[in-house]
Amino acid sequence: MYDAVLAESVNLVGHGGDVIEAYTARPMAPGPYGGVVVIHHMPGYDWATKEIVRRFAVNGYNAVCPNLHFREAPGASPDDAAAASRAAGGVPDDRLVGDVGGAMHWLRRLPSANGKVGTIGYCSGGRQSFLAACRLPLDAAVVCYGAFIVGAPPEGLGLRVGPVIDLAGGIGCPLLGLFGADDQHPSPEQVAAIDERLTELGKEHELHVFEGAGHSFFSVDRPAYRPDAAAKGWDLIWQFLGRALGA
Amino acid sequence: MCTYMTEQFAVSGSGKNAGGAWFGVSDAMVYFDHPVHAPVEHSLNIDFLNPSMGPGARVALELDARSARALAEAILTMLREAPQAAP
Numbered sequence: 001m002y003d004a005v006l007a008e009s010v011n012l013v014g015h016g017g018d019v020i021e022a023y024t025a026r027p028m029a030p031g032p033y034g035g036v037v038v039i040h041h042m043p044g045y046d047w048a049t050k051e052i053v054r055r056f057a058v059n060g061y062n063a064v065c066p067n068l069h070f071r072e073a074p075g076a077s078p079d080d081a082a083a084a085s086r087a088a089g090g091v092p093d094d095r096l097v098g099d100v101g102g103a104m105h106w107l108r109r110l111p112s113a114n115g116k117v118g119t120i121g122y123c124s125g126g127r128q129s130f131l132a133a134c135r136l137p138l139d140a141a142v143v144c145y146g147a148f149i150v151g152a153p154p155e156g157l158g159l160r161v162g163p164v165i166d167l168a169g170g171i172g173c174p175l176l177g178l179f180g181a182d183d184q185h186p187s188p189e190q191v192a193a194i195d196e197r198l199t200e201l202g203k204e205h206e207l208h209v210f211e212g213a214g215h216s217f218f219s220v221d222r223p224a225y226r227p228d229a230a231a232k233g234w235d236l237i238w239q240f241l242g243r244a245l246g247a
Numbered sequence: 248m249c250t251y252m253t254e255q256f257a258v259s260g261s262g263k264n265a266g267g268a269w270f271g272v273s274d275a276m277v278y279f280d281h282p283v284h285a286p287v288e289h290s291l292n293i294d295f296l297n298p299s300m301g302p303g304a305r306v307a308l309e310l311d312a313r314s315a316r317a318l319a320e321a322i323l324t325m326l327r328e329a330p331q332a333a334p
Contacts, residue, residue, distance in 0.1 A: 042251075043283050073302035079283040083294045084302040086253055087276055123281070124251075153251045161251050216281070216288070224288050 004028040005057040007050075012106040014066060015098020021074070022103060023050050024064040025057035032114035034139070034245025035107030037100050038065040039121030039128045041216075044078035044085075045069060048221055052122075059238060061245070062107055066099045090160050091124075093131060100132040116245040118173070120237070121146065123216060127164060133175055134167035140244035142237055143177045145215050147185035150193045165197055174204040176240040178233045180213035180226070208236060253278040262295045262306035270304050273297050282309040291315030 007025040014020040023045070027033060036056045040049040045067040056063035068091045073081035085091060104117045118140030121129030126146020133141035143149070150165045175198065179191045186194070188209055198205045213229035216222055220230075254277040262272045272295040282290040290309040297304040310318065326332045 041281070043281050046283075076302040079307065080302040080305050082283075083276065083296065083305055083307065084298070086278065087255065087274065087294070087296060087298065090251070148251070214288075222281070222288065223286060 002029055003058070005054065007054050007057065010064075010106075012064070012066065012102050014102040015095040018071065020070040020099060020102070021045075021067040022064050022106070023053055023067070024062070025054040026062045026110070026112065027057055027060060029112070031062075031112030033060060033062045033112050034114055034241065035062045035064070035104070035110070035117040036241070036245070037103040037107065037117065037119045037132075038063055039096075039100065039119060039125035039132070040065055040068060041121075041123035041125050042082065042086075044082035046078040048219065049122075052120075061241065062110055062113060064103050064107055066103045068096065068099060071095075091128075092160055093128075093164075096128050097132060097135045100128070101136050104136060104138065114245070116140075118142065118241060118245050120144065122218060123147075124161075127161070130175070131164045131167065133173055134164060134170040138173045140173050140241060141171075141175045142240065143175065144218060144233070145179050145183055145186065146177075147215075149186065150190045150197075151186075165194065168197055168201055168203065171198075171201075171203050174240070174244050175206075176236060177205065177207035178218075178236065179207065179209045180215055180217050180229065181209050181211045182214035185215065206236075206240070208233070252280075258295065260295075264304060264306065270297055270300060272304075272306065273299070279312075283307075285309035285311065287311050 006028050011019050012022050038053050053063045053065045069081035069085040072084040072088050107117045116139040119129045119132045120142035122144045126143040129141050129143050130149050150163050152162050195207050210229035213226040216224040217226040217229045258275045261269050263269050274296040276294045278292050293308040295306040
């Protein structure tokens, strides 16, 4: 089987018509392939996220990750850019939706696209993947331990982040959620609250809570990595995206 | 978790960047969140910045919670004991 992939940095049109940097990886064959927008975590547009982008391409998806911190720090190292973004108050929700929407359109216009696009986000990106599903015409959304989908950070010290569960009526695609039972943000009770609300609204969803795992269990470079939960989680992702984004 | 919590305040002083050059710092951030490098799940992170010089004008520290408390206490002890540091 021909299995070459291409990975490169590109520019795409994001929120407000701004041109922003993005990292893409795509199978080097005609396709057609589904597309995945990878939403990076709060520490930024880093090598670990770029590895995830390449993983999607190796598994038969066109993938792209917009640099959500590009405007604050074009060309800066990911950690400096993340600090600059934090100093500026974080990534505004409207801008996030615009940038993910731009990445979605970029994927749909690729010659090898099958027209279907989903999102996946980790940590702060998990909340943002949920938000994108509420406000964009997506075909799938994956949420990995996104905090503050329900609930909010303490007043006064927080960045510009609030709960997004009230927007869930706008979700028009199936949603997969992957969480750790030992996580407190979101806690298992908060995951149950998300489940309850999506069920009330009749939204197609499946939420999984892994025992023995906490926040960030997919992160291979962090002490929170839990190989068992991560392996099961990746299996669920491939099954879910295969159904939702298949040709 | 991403705590999202951040304390930001103005400072006056100097820091040395990754390239070895000194620069004036004008802003500081303190937050407890995922580190980039420290081998712990969460760390007390301190950034000294000079936004007017760009995002690379930054001195960063990531400390485990115990180290951060020790640092804070040492700073306060030093400021309390040194007569030249009187406000």
